[in-house]
Amino acid sequence: MTDPIHTALRAPVPQAAAASRRLAERIAAEGRADFYYATVASPLGDLLLIASRRGLARLRYPDGDSDSALEELAVRRSPRIIESAAATDPWRREIDEYFAGTRRRFEAPLDWQEITGFRRRVLRATVAVPYGEASDYKSIAGAAGSPAGARAAGNALGANPLPIVIPCHRVLHRDGGLGGYTGGLDRKRVLLALEGAVR
């Protein structure tokens, strides 16, 4: 279609991108969305952080498609999701500090809403494992009130929505094996080395 009216009215509008950024900033400043996300650069790649009003709800390694985490959240919780560096700043800063070696504990709030039952007990027990130390699946299962549930504890850790911050990398096999890790064993080794853990 070479209609001059159509061509003129369809011309690019670069102002729209700037207006969208101002809008997203305002939505974040006024707390109008249910989730905010941004990425933070780290030695393990760009990490996607998604936070609700309650706290950090997801941390994703860059392997998968980052849209899928946002889409999954849109379906499960709310599609009112906006990109915002400002609204995710407390967690981005803590993660920067952690990788710089100046932070040993994460203090910004976490969103536990979807983490329930045995999974919650396992992940709570994992949060209690101190920086630079290691626990094992059997002990975590015991701390979660199910001493025979080492395998189930492993599954719960595999479904950790907040790796690094909920330090599932500190949970190893009792025989000294590394066990598994959501982000791949190489990342587990990097995190343990960063913390100067036993192995």
Place this chain on the structure above:
Amino acid sequence: MTPIPFQRALETHRDDVWRYLRGMVGAQAAEDCFQETFLAALRAYPRLRPDSNVRAWLLTIAHRKAIDHVRRHREVPLSAAPPGASMDAEPSDPAIWSAVAALPPRQRASVLLRYACDLPHREIASALGCSEPAARRSLHEGLKRLRETL
């Protein structure tokens, strides 16, 4: 279709909403109307039916915001504004944009929804809250007037 994160909807449709609003209310007021449109959309977004046409829905909201704006500023109707007055910083074809700005609101809306936003007639009618033949008529009259002016 599953609900898409609002940020995605914003990025996908912001250009069309902006084109529509800058044509309806001018570049100055477009910013406010743009924010009002997307803030209203954000509030209602979780209740949007999953099979809805998000673009048509956003443009319907934008149309309501533009009409509210036009009513509030009736003392300075755009159709009486000097050509180009509300069309500042328009990079290309200022003549066409001022001619569009000089159309009566309903014709202006139908021309913009069709030509600036590529919306089908059925959805133009639903955005304007009228029948499809009435929307086609507004569009036809608007185009006729535009071609006479240009």
